[in-house]
Amino acid sequence: MCEDSPPRETLALLGDEHVQTILSVTSEQPMSANELSDTCDVSLVTVYRRLEKLVEHDLISEQDELAPDGNHFKKYKTSVEHIDIRLDQGDFKVNVRSSMKDDASDRFKRMWDNIRREDS
Structure with missing residues (x-):
């Protein structure tokens, strides 16, 4: 989840x-x-608005693809494995666990961020 995103x-x-x-x-x-847009039966504008927010919150990832005609386009994939929501002394805490593989430094940073969140 984007670190600056308020839980609400x-x-x-x-x-x-x-x-x-x-996401589904x-x-x-x-x-x-x-x-x-076709699958969800919503306008392309609505899809792009939602995708922008989902990418911003690290809930979906973008993958660049190459069309047979040589043009580039993006495909989107859910990057969420698990979402925890806690109510801690009146404050909501949201922890999103990514399904994407990451390296040791990313795992350490996530662990450290979780420790700091629990202390605050």
């Missing part, structure tokens, strides 16, 4: 039905914005 902002994003659908279908396979 993340919770509001996750409460959006279009976001839930996008892209957990099965990467999809382009056009494919998402």
Whole structure:
């Protein structure tokens, strides 16, 4: 999850039905914005707005693809494995665990951030 994202902002994003659908279908396979628009039966503008927020919150990843005609486009894949939501003394805590493989330094940083969050 984006470190600067307030938990309530993340919770509001996750409460959006279009976001839930996008996360669900892209957990099965990467999809382009056009494919998402068709699959989710929503406008392309709506898809792009949701994708922008999902990328910003590290809930979805972008993959550059090359079309047969030589043009580039993006496919999107859910990058969430697990979401924990805690209510701790009146404050919501949201922890998003990525399904993407990361290196040791990323795992250490995430562990350190979790320790600091628990201390605050």
